[in-house]
Amino acid sequence: MRVGVGREQCDGERRVAATPETVHELAALGLEIFVERGAGAQAGYPDEAFKEAGAAITAELVLESVDVLLHVRPFTPDAAASLRPGTITIGFASPGSELPTVRALAEAGVTSFAMELIPRISRAQSMDALSSQSLVSGYRAVLEAAVRYPRFFPLYMTAAGTIPPARVLVLGAGVAGLQAIGTAKRLGARVSANDVRAASADEVASMGGTFINLDLDAAAEGPGGYARELGEDRAQRQRGLLAPHVAATDVLITTAAIPGRAAPLLVTTDMVAGMRAGSVxxxxxxxxxxxxxxxIAGQDVQLPVVGGFVTLVGMKDAASAMPSDASRLYARNVSNLLALMTADGRATPDFDDEVISGACLTCDGTVRHPATAAALAAEVMEGEA
Incomplete structure (x- = not known):
């Protein structure tokens, strides 16, 4: 079977869905790998390295010519519609926000696998791209904060006086949050964190942070260990309890996300206005x-406060800011999923396997992911109304 890896078309995306290492392993399974010229250049993987690993370098990847297509970012609807029926795609699909593309994939008869849908079970940990990319994002978030913060992160005791450590608050203690805690701690900051999931307290402590318990009563843990969205009354109470902690911090890093849904509002403008000038x-x-x-995603916003301003940094595609290691991890996730469905040089998905069935977004002209199928049906009903 012909496996294609193309250049990412999304502006600013520097990652690639395969590396020479994963190409070598996939070629050993009997798959033919075709890599578009320059696909890995921005991630530090030259064409020659792919060629040495066993891939054929093509001037342009013709989507209709491959049986399996590996990608990072979701396709455009037009790109999805151009694929041959029966083509297998593996990559991020953002099904909650890319419904036109999902519809195009289904109508084209494409068997698509979304890395966001990988089940959160131990057997699938090596394919968990959300976790691997969150690891990169959490690390990068602290670096972005440090270069904008006008003071030191660590404590310094000098002959000229003592410089106190920066106070860092992390909201959300998933993979990204825990990595942010660990990175800020290694830089010498005094770190605290909060998460609506009570079980995260021990994880925060293991990374050197102090857990802030807001006493929000019932746990808010959803399927797969992700946070569940709070009701509005409880969310308002959470913000009220967080306000004094936000005001007392120098660097605030927020990482809370609910798969397939809009991010929860944790911090209001009034809460940020209570922070001191120079905070990030x-x-x-x-x-x-x-x-x-x-x-604002992809932009810095300066919010005026007494004595100056607080810098709001809207991270966009944070993992792509460190494309080499992000690609190394992501390509491994993708390769492991493809290897799971490959036998005798052919990718033949076994939908009795809970990993494969759980990750499948579209197949045989239908949308297999229940939540996405429901969203598309609701969209159709709304249009008819």
């Missing part, structure tokens, strides 16, 4: 609406 807020959920009011 980095929102990793900016692309899905943001945890912080007034955040």
């Amino acid at each position: 807020v980095v929102d990793l959920a900016a692309e899905s609406g943001g945890n912080v009011e007034g955040i």
Whole structure:
């Protein structure tokens, strides 16, 4: 079977869905790998390295010519419609926000697998791209904050006086949040964190952070260990309890996300206005609406406060800012999923396998993911009304 890896078409995307290492392993399974010229250049993987690993380098990847297509970002509806029936695609699909593309994939008869839908079970950990990319994003968020923060992160005791450590608050203690906690701690900051999932307290402590318990009563843990969206009354109470902690911090990093839904609002403009001048807020959920009011994905916003301003940083495609290692991890996730469905040089998905069936978005002209199918049906009913 012919496996294609093309250049990503989304502006600013520097990652690639395969590396020379994964190409070598997939070729050993009997698959033919075709890599578009320059596909890995921005991630530090030259064409020659892919060629040495066993891939054929093509001037342009013709989507209709491959049996399996590996990608990072979701397709456009037009690109999805151009695929041959029966083509297998593996990559991020953003089904909650890319319904036109999902519809196009189904109508084209494409068997698509969304990396966001990989089940959260131990057997699928090596394919969990959300976790691998969140690892990169959490690390990068702290670096972005550090270069904008006008003071030191660590404590310094000098002959000229003592410089106190920066106070960092992380909201959301998933993979990205825990990595942010660990990175800020390694830089010498005093770190605290909060998450609506009570079970995250031990994880925060293991990374060197202090867990802030807001006493919100019932746990808010959803399927797969993700946070569940809070009701509006409880969300308002959460913001009220967080306000004094936000005001006392120098660097705020928010990472809270709910798969397939808009990011929850955790921090209002009034809460940010209570922070001191020079403080920095980095929102990793900016692309899905943001945890912080007034955040703009891909931009820095300066919010006036007494004595100066607070910088709001809307992170966009944070993992792509570190494309080499992000691609190394992501390509491994994708390769492991493809290897799971490959036998005798052919990719033949076994839908009795819970990993494969759980990750499948479209197949045989239908949308297999229940939540996405329901969203598309609701969209059709709304249009008819």
